[in-house]
Amino acid sequence: MxxxxxxxxxxxxxxxxxxxxxxxxxxxxxxxxxxxxxSGSAGAIYPAVKRLTRQGYLSCxxxxxxxxxxxxxxxxxxxxxALKRWLxxxxxxxxxxxxxxxxxxxxxxxxxxxxxxxxxxxxACEAALREQVPVVADECERYRRAGDEFSALAVGGARYxxxxxxxxxxxxxxxxxxxx
Amino acid sequence: MxxxxxxxxxxxxxxxxxxxxxxxxxxxxxxxxxxxxxSGSAGAIYPAVKRLTRQGYLSCxxxxxxxxxxxxxxxxxxxxxALKRWLxxxxxxxxxxxxxxxxxxxxxxxxxxxxxxxxxxxxACEAALREQVPVVADECERYRRAGDEFSALAVGGARYxxxxxxxxxxxxxxxxxxxx
DNA sequence: CCGCTCATGTAACTGGTTACATGATTTA
DNA sequence: TAAATCATGTAACCAGTTACATGAGCGG
Numbered sequence: 001m002x003x004x005x006x007x008x009x010x011x012x013x014x015x016x017x018x019x020x021x022x023x024x025x026x027x028x029x030x031x032x033x034x035x036x037x038x039s040g041s042a043g044a045i046y047p048a049v050k051r052l053t054r055q056g057y058l059s060c061x062x063x064x065x066x067x068x069x070x071x072x073x074x075x076x077x078x079x080x081x082a083l084k085r086w087l088x089x090x091x092x093x094x095x096x097x098x099x100x101x102x103x104x105x106x107x108x109x110x111x112x113x114x115x116x117x118x119x120x121x122x123x124a125c126e127a128a129l130r131e132q133v134p135v136v137a138d139e140c141e142r143y144r145r146a147g148d149e150f151s152a153l154a155v156g157g158a159r160y161x162x163x164x165x166x167x168x169x170x171x172x173x174x175x176x177x178x179x180x
Numbered sequence: 181m182x183x184x185x186x187x188x189x190x191x192x193x194x195x196x197x198x199x200x201x202x203x204x205x206x207x208x209x210x211x212x213x214x215x216x217x218x219s220g221s222a223g224a225i226y227p228a229v230k231r232l233t234r235q236g237y238l239s240c241x242x243x244x245x246x247x248x249x250x251x252x253x254x255x256x257x258x259x260x261x262a263l264k265r266w267l268x269x270x271x272x273x274x275x276x277x278x279x280x281x282x283x284x285x286x287x288x289x290x291x292x293x294x295x296x297x298x299x300x301x302x303x304a305c306e307a308a309l310r311e312q313v314p315v316v317a318d319e320c321e322r323y324r325r326a327g328d329e330f331s332a333l334a335v336g337g338a339r340y341x342x343x344x345x346x347x348x349x350x351x352x353x354x355x356x357x358x359x360x
Numbered sequence: 361c362c363g364c365t366c367a368t369g370t371a372a373c374t375g376g377t378t379a380c381a382t383g384a385t386t387t388a
Numbered sequence: 389t390a391a392a393t394c395a396t397g398t399a400a401c402c403a404g405t406t407a408c409a410t411g412a413g414c415g416g
Contacts, residue, residue: 006282006285010285010288013288013289013292016289016292017288017289017291034278035278035279035280036276036277036278037276037278037279037280080292083289083292084292084293084297086286087286087289087290087292087293087297087301088293088297088300088301089300089301089303089304090304091304091305091308093282096216096217096282097216097282097283097308097309097311097312098214098215098216098312098315098316098338099215099217099279099280099281099282099338099341100215100217100279100280101279101337101338101341102186102273102276102277102279103277103337104334104335104337104338105186105190105334106266106267107330107333107334107337108190108193108197108330108331108334109193109196109197109263109266109267109330110267110330111197111330112193112196112260112263112264112267113264113267113268117264117267117268120268120269121267121268121269123269124269124270124271124274125271128271128274128277129277131277132277132278135278136278149355149359150287150288150289150290150291151288153287153351153352153355154284154285154287154288155284156348156351157281157283157284157287157345157348157352158278158279158281158284160344160345160347160348160351161279161281161341161344161345161348163344164340164341164343164344165337165340165341167340168336168337168340168341171333171336171340172333172337175329175333179329
């Protein structure tokens, strides 16, 4: 009953959501996510699914395979229980509330740039963030059409955050101008 | 001239900001950050600083040590250049714009909970986020008092994001209520 | 039949984590 | 002088990355 990693829990969640599916499907789901946090590499997913199966969180229908080489995994009762435990407070990963933001990280060190370069930095960040807006909207729409309201609402969170980061960048621009 | 990792770049930035300092100081700076992304473990920092030194990004004044066992590192010209290259567009890590948010990740799978449990999930998230507000404010104030305006502004970004996530949670609460 | 996607995996490498070990210096 | 902090590190472990290898099945 070792602690499950984030990746393992998410893989568990994907299998729960999809119903019986292959590791490949899980891999594609994660690889397709706009969040670069989930690389969805085979070298991560296949071992993770195997670990989950060995520990009884997933079960593999007809262990060898089906007619052709596919292994269909489904969530086991222990898996559903683990998923619930992950979501029901208290949340052990509550420490991760102060989320990681690469732009914020870089902002700490903007003093190394000239004010002109700093302005360019902000321009680039703003442009990149604005590009994300339709990506998020599409993703949200896709889920909604698929009838997966929870995922749609989850993606919606990214919309709030992107908007906030854009406001913050506007604020930075003003502050930097004042500093000159 | 291999690509530097985020951790290496941040370590570089910390040395640049502080001026000559020890690996220990870098470690403490990262460990003290409210962002749990930077664990600030010795096993990560010491090897990273060594790599940076070996590759010429940092220089170690009087390599052996000073009078007692301390190694004081300072940023080398190559280090400053790398720092600037990191900050000046185009940003290679622009892919990381869709930031990772553990609450969002969990939201995808909230369908596994009962509506009562879901409400509790939101309560817990909201409470945890609200706890962060003064933490961020303090951190911001600390930097401002220390005269480090850039860091203060960086931390300020977290404030925007936390506020946005709280709004999002309010939205989720409303949506969940509608779903019942 | 060619090429794409589905599907499964592995091997070498890298880098971070935990946990430990050591000793000097500072502060209560 | 005892405890805390400064300071340096290492070793075992683990998980993820990149990159490769293989083959079935399907659409044009």
